[in-house]
Amino acid sequence: MKEMNEKAPLSIRIIYWFTNIIFGLLILIFIASIVFNILLYTSFFGDDMQLHTRLPVKVDFIEIGNLRVQDQDIKVELVDATTQIHFINTPAFITKKVGIIIMVVILFTGFLTWTFQRFIKNVKNGEIFTVKNISLLKRLAYGIEGFWLFTVVYMHISYHVMAKYLEFENVRITNEVQSYSGILFVALFIWVLAHIFITGVKLKQENDLTI
Amino acid sequence: MSVIVNLDVMLARRKMSLTELSERVGITMSNLSILKKGKAKAIRFSTLERICEVLECQPGDILEYQSGQ
Numbered sequence: 505m506k507e508m509n510e511k512a513p514l515s516i517r518i519i520y521w522f523t524n525i526i527f528g529l530l531i532l533i534f535i536a537s538i539v540f541n542i543l544l545y546t547s548f549f550g551d552d553m554q555l556h557t558r559l560p561v562k563v564d565f566i567e568i569g570n571l572r573v574q575d576q577d578i579k580v581e582l583v584d585a586t587t588q589i590h591f592i593n594t595p596a597f598i599t600k601k602v603g604i605i606i607m608v609v610i611l612f613t614g615f616l617t618w619t620f621q622r623f624i625k626n627v628k629n630g631e632i633f634t635v636k637n638i639s640l641l642k643r644l645a646y647g648i649e650g651f652w653l654f655t656v657v658y659m660h661i662s663y664h665v666m667a668k669y670l671e672f673e674n675v676r677i678t679n680e681v682q683s684y685s686g687i688l689f690v691a692l693f694i695w696v697l698a699h700i701f702i703t704g705v706k707l708k709q710e711n712d713l714t715i
Numbered sequence: 716m717s718v719i720v721n722l723d724v725m726l727a728r729r730k731m732s733l734t735e736l737s738e739r740v741g742i743t744m745s746n747l748s749i750l751k752k753g754k755a756k757a758i759r760f761s762t763l764e765r766i767c768e769v770l771e772c773q774p775g776d777i778l779e780y781q782s783g784q
Contacts, residue, residue: 713756715746 512628520628523621530614537607544603547596555594555602559587560659561667564676586682589670605658612651619644633704641698648691655684719779722751725770740765 511517543549565582572578591598623640631637663681670677726736733751737744742762749755763774770777 710756713749713754715742715750715755715758715762 510630512630516624516628520621520624523617523624527614527617527621530610530617534607534610534614537603537610541600541603541607544596544600549596549599551593551595553591553594553596553599555591555599557589557591557602559589559667559677560662560681562678562680562682563587564678565674566676567674584678584680589667608654612647612654616644616647616651619647633701633708635705638698638701638705641694641701645691645695645698648687648694652684652687652691655687656681659684717781719781720750720753720755721777721779722747722766725772725776729770731770736766736769739769 512520562584565585567581569580569582570577571580619640623637623644626632626634626637626640659681663679667677668679726733733744733747737747740747740762742765750758758778763777766777767774
């Protein structure tokens with residue numbers, strides 16, 4: 505039964521329009537990434553790209569620093585730092601691979617945003633506890649889990665192919681590949697939410713069939 | 716369901732249409748139809764009270780329990 509002809513709360517409408525904007529931007533970015541990849545594969549940029557990407561592992565700085573607190577000097581070290589790597593004049597074979605990965609990531613993010621947009625649109629229209637929303641939430645949860653898996657695999661490959669061969673004088677590259685478990689927890693939370701919605705749908709059906 | 720709704724029987728006895736009952740009881744035709752077809756999961760005491768009042772009958776005249784169904 506549709507009981508809502510009234511306007512959705514402002515917060516829901518803001519989230520809906522914000523998601524729409526993000527989705528629109530992602531479409532534009534995806535188109536741009538296709539153009540970027542075409543240019544990469546036609547050697548338009550050559551080896552002049554300045555690639556800037558996240559390092560998959562943490563680093564320790566082999567350097568003793570000083571911390572002055574209450575007139576005392578304390579010796580400290582910077583450890584477990586997360587950082588980015590900047591390739592100066594990146595060779596084309598690296599840029600091409602990264603270009604494809606960027607495109608896949610944008611596609612994935614676009615799909616997740618589109619799924620969330622459809623869910624929030626239903627909520628905005630007052631269709632909250634419906635079977636359609638449950639499948640959208642489950643799809644979102646599995647999509648985020650897939651994204652997490654992709655990220656972890658990418659990070660491990662990135663470590664074994666590139667990061668473990670890095671050499672710096674004052675920086676030690678660890679072998680602790682980042683797990684991004686936060687993404688997995690978000691997916692699990694949404695999955696739990698989908699199961700709460702199943703109960704919600706049952707309660708709603710019961711309420712609708714109470715005369 | 717083992718509880719049978721005999722609303723159509725009572726309507727026939729009182730020579731009353733579903734539309735008239737719906738208007739007099741104050742519930743929608745679709746809800747009354749759900750009740751008549753036995754698809755309802757529950758009935759509120761207030762609804763039952765109004766139906767009984769309009770049809771001049773007892774709850775037992777509308778609801779009937781049949782075992783083994």
